[in-house]
Amino acid sequence: MDALESRCRQLARARLYAIVDTGYVEPDRVAAITEQLVRGGVDVIQLRAKKLPLITITDLGKKMRGLIPLSGPLFILNDHPELVTEIGADGIHVGQDDLPVAEARAKAGADVVVGKSTHSLEQAIAAEREGADYIGVGPIFATPTKPDYGPVGPALIGPVRGQVRVPQFCIGGINELTLHKVIAAGALRVVIVSALLQSRDIPAYCQRVREQLGG
Ligand code: TZP
Numbered sequence: 001m002d003a004l005e006s007r008c009r010q011l012a013r014a015r016l017y018a019i020v021d022t023g024y025v026e027p028d029r030v031a032a033i034t035e036q037l038v039r040g041g042v043d044v045i046q047l048r049a050k051k052l053p054l055i056t057i058t059d060l061g062k063k064m065r066g067l068i069p070l071s072g073p074l075f076i077l078n079d080h081p082e083l084v085t086e087i088g089a090d091g092i093h094v095g096q097d098d099l100p101v102a103e104a105r106a107k108a109g110a111d112v113v114v115g116k117s118t119h120s121l122e123q124a125i126a127a128e129r130e131g132a133d134y135i136g137v138g139p140i141f142a143t144p145t146k147p148d149y150g151p152v153g154p155a156l157i158g159p160v161r162g163q164v165r166v167p168q169f170c171i172g173g174i175n176e177l178t179l180h181k182v183i184a185a186g187a188l189r190v191v192i193v194s195a196l197l198q199s200r201d202i203p204a205y206c207q208r209v210r211e212q213l214g215g
């Protein structure tokens, strides 16, 4: 089995995806937060650094790579496919306004998984056709982490699950109290950003979420 196939299998098994967003985490806390997420048993960790210079993103990415075991969670970089090889990330995540999937893959490397954010059924179907290895679906609920996007609502989850085969990660306003609503709507996998990063005990929070998600 090649590296891409093995990473895709990991995505298929994944349930909880965490994002280390530098809007919530100062650079000097990134290492400690990453360690706590690894201890919490998350399946995927993304570095999302919207306003930092490339050199800082590269440094943070390398630091995180050193803390995320190669046999552990997948490590995904948001944006900047040209930094993926240097950082040693397992994947790249792009949005609707970023590079097409094929271009991101060409820059990031053939063995790297490519994820794409989607905000409607049409975009979800198009992202799979474009070759994305997984998609994000949301924001399910309104969220200050992505303030410019209106919520799509949990009703989108069922139709996407019915029409898209690649793994889908529901995102936006999900926390341990809202999680049951996305599970009831058919979600198997979720991304949690602010609720996890702001929790007082990250490993315990992860554990409670993983119990709700089951399997
Ligand atoms: N894309 C859609 S919603 C979102 C992104 C990056 C942010 C989700 O953050 P939170 O804090 O879990 O609502």
Ligand code: MG
Binding pocket: 078, 079, 093, 094, 095, 098
């Ligand atoms: Mg982007």
